[in-house]
Amino acid sequence: MTKVIAITGCMGSGKTTLAEHLHRLIPGTTVLFEDDFQTMTQMNLLELEQWRNRGSSIGELNLNGFDEAIRQSLKASDQRSPKGPKLLIIESQFGRAHPSLADLIDFQIWIEAPLDICLARKILQLSCIPPGNSLGTLSPVEIIELCKVYLTSTATLLRDQILRVRSVCDAVLVNEKTTASMVDAALEIILNRASATLGFENDSL
Numbered sequence: 481m482t483k484v485i486a487i488t489g490c491m492g493s494g495k496t497t498l499a500e501h502l503h504r505l506i507p508g509t510t511v512l513f514e515d516d517f518q519t520m521t522q523m524n525l526l527e528l529e530q531w532r533n534r535g536s537s538i539g540e541l542n543l544n545g546f547d548e549a550i551r552q553s554l555k556a557s558d559q560r561s562p563k564g565p566k567l568l569i570i571e572s573q574f575g576r577a578h579p580s581l582a583d584l585i586d587f588q589i590w591i592e593a594p595l596d597i598c599l600a601r602k603i604l605q606l607s608c609i610p611p612g613n614s615l616g617t618l619s620p621v622e623i624i625e626l627c628k629v630y631l632t633s634t635a636t637l638l639r640d641q642i643l644r645v646r647s648v649c650d651a652v653l654v655n656e657k658t659t660a661s662m663v664d665a666a667l668e669i670i671l672n673r674a675s676a677t678l679g680f681e682n683d684s685l
Contacts, residue, residue, distance in 0.1 A: 483677065485588070577648055
């Protein structure tokens, strides 16, 4: 039976990088990215402020069928290979903190990283998109605007995310060194702390 492990964290914490590395390193895994479904990051400042004034319920945020995509992936994985441990890795802002995902996740990891580091990584990521990409690259004016929005609203939302999502995680992984060290720490968590839940043994990798 396929098990679901959620990789959660703030923007720029390293969720996508970790999920991609685990997908390559652990045999029989599938990976899904919440960013391919949700529209929260497309909300304008007015919509964000209105959402916050209503109590900033995570359940209000539309994941656009991410939960159904997880169910379909689980079904397909079990049909392909009904025996042996298999893993579906999901990259998510919220994991169990979102009601539509709460019952689908078997083990959840929070990536802990300082918010200033997360912001710097995000700016670098958005500023280094190859020329010709449909997203383009951030101009200096856009970077300034991103920083202004961060100071007025994003930082508060991220601190709230830390309180809500981190509290429902099974393990916390501190991303303060290299990508390789973060991946090694995640593998150790999966093998030594989550093995009973996920069905992996120390010789599975």
